[in-house]
Amino acid sequence: MTIFYPNGKPYKETDKAAKQCQNQSANYGNRGMTLEEDLNITNRYYLEEDIAVIYKKPTPVQIVNVDYPKRSAAKITEAYFRKASTTDYNGIYRGKYVDFEAKETHHETLLPLKNHAHQVIHMKRIKKHGGIGFVIIKFTHTNEVFLLDADVLIHYWEKQAAGGRKSIPKKVILKEGFLIPQKILPRIDYLRVVNDVYL
Amino acid sequence: MTIFYPNGKPYKETDKAAKQCQNQSANYGNRGMTLEEDLNITNRYYLEEDIAVIYKKPTPVQIVNVDYPKRSAAKITEAYFRKASTTDYNGIYRGKYVDFEAKETHHETLLPLKNHAHQVIHMKRIKKHGGIGFVIIKFTHTNEVFLLDADVLIHYWEKQAAGGRKSIPKKVILKEGFLIPQKILPRIDYLRVVNDVYL
Structure with a gap:
């Protein structure tokens, strides 16, 4: 137990x-607690309760130099952060491929869109191949957490790339997104929303 | 093009x-070319030809210290390799969740089983939740590459954990596994085998 x-x-x-x-x-x-910490706890709960198998991917790192000291673990002494080509989270739930990104913002009325080209391209592919793709957005000011389908992010990101506004208004997220219930456990119960929205 | x-x-x-x-x-x-290099090229081909979205996960690294030099990229100066909790590759193909591990061996008659507890537990979960799970095994001596369903690996791994032999005989892989065609492109066409075996 x-x-x-x-x-x-x-x-x-x-x-x-x-x-x-x-x-x-x-x-x-x-x-x-950050959104990432809450999601890690949530995913661990889903795993241990045999509800879903969803992991955060490791941070991509370009390793340049490693020392191998005697009688102790290999030590990386030079490495650099690489840009991720995908979203941060993926896995399987009720036989379905699930893929998402988590974003936290201190803005009260919008979610900024910046440097998300790779993630957006990845999400378009996931959707096209029949996967479930979304963003989990936390507004730290109000502590609200929303699930927003990837199509909405893709839509706003493409408008932005064509010279449009560089953010998604919160009122769009309120209208198109789904408030995720927060409990003691699972902390951020996004799979309950996935059930209602996609399955 | x-x-x-x-x-x-x-x-x-x-x-x-x-x-x-x-x-x-x-x-x-x-x-x-190593099996990993061949699979990276194969997965990139699948991605660019819009056949599947499958990536190798980044190597998990525990970052201990980062320098932020002026006017240049953040430099990780101390980090250690962590054990992976999952397999190395996952993604989506024809709407299905796909998950696998790649193993290369210089042995001529067997595949050694060692330190795979985490991967085996992960594969059991994937299977239980309706995903496609397997191992890609390369015998470097003959340059043959096989797809072996995760259930066979799990079976042998559990026998080994109970005191049985610490390897899978190649003759089992020949009987239970599927030879993967190797071409110029895709190099290791494992999705063709996935088509035949799982879909």
């Missing part, structure tokens, strides 16, 4: 994250 | 890989 902290993180003795989360449990609810 | 080198790599003026591959074109066929 998995034991969960009051803040919803599963307890693992060997897990360093568990220690961090003990400290964090002094915060109430998920104040102070 | 994409132009391809004689060795099957697509030509891109801006692509450093193209320069490397110009040098490599002095090799004939795919001698000297």
Whole structure:
């Protein structure tokens, strides 16, 4: 049986994250947690409860130099961040390929569109091949989290690339998107929305 | 239109890989190419020909220290390799979730089973949730490449974990697996086998 902290993180003795989360449990609810942290906990819950198999991809890194010290782990001493060619999250849910990006914004009335060319091209491909593709957007100001179908992002991104506005207005997200219920666990229950919207 | 080198790599003026591959074109066929390189070229072909969207995941790295020099890119100065929790490749093909691992062996009569616990657990989950899961195995001695369904790997891995032999005999792979046709392009046409076996 998995034991969960009051803040919803599963307890693992060997897990360093568990220690961090003990400290964090002094915060109430998920104040102070980033969207990425919340999604990691959510995905781990989905995995452990056998609901879905969805992972965040590792950060792409160009490794230039590695030291191999005797009797200890290989140490990367020079590396650089590379641009991702895909979205950050993918996996399988109820037999379907699921693919999404997570975006957090401090803006109150819009989601800025910037440097998303690769992700947008990737999402178009996913949609075309029959996958489920969307963006999870968190407005930090209100702590609201929305699921927005990739087609809406693609539409606004292409308008922007053709000289249009460089953001999606929040009122569009309110109208076209779906508010994701936030609970103790799963923290950001986006698969409930996926059920309603896509399945 | 994409132009391809004689060795099957697509030509891109801006692509450093193209320069490397110009040098490599002095090799004939795919001698000297690793399975991973061949699969990267194959997946890029599938992507550009709009056949499937399948990527190798980035190598998971634990980043400990990053320098931010003025007027140049952030430089990672200390990082360590982490164990992957999943297989290396996943994506979507004809609406289906596809997930696989690639293994190359110099052994002539067997594929060793070692340190694959995470991958095997992951593959079991993928199968259970309705995904297509397999291993691509290259015997470097004969240059043969096989697709073997994940269930066979899982079966042998679990026997091994219970004290059984620490490898899959090649004769099992010949019987249960499927030889993947190798061509100029796509180099390792594993989706043709996926068509026949799963779809």
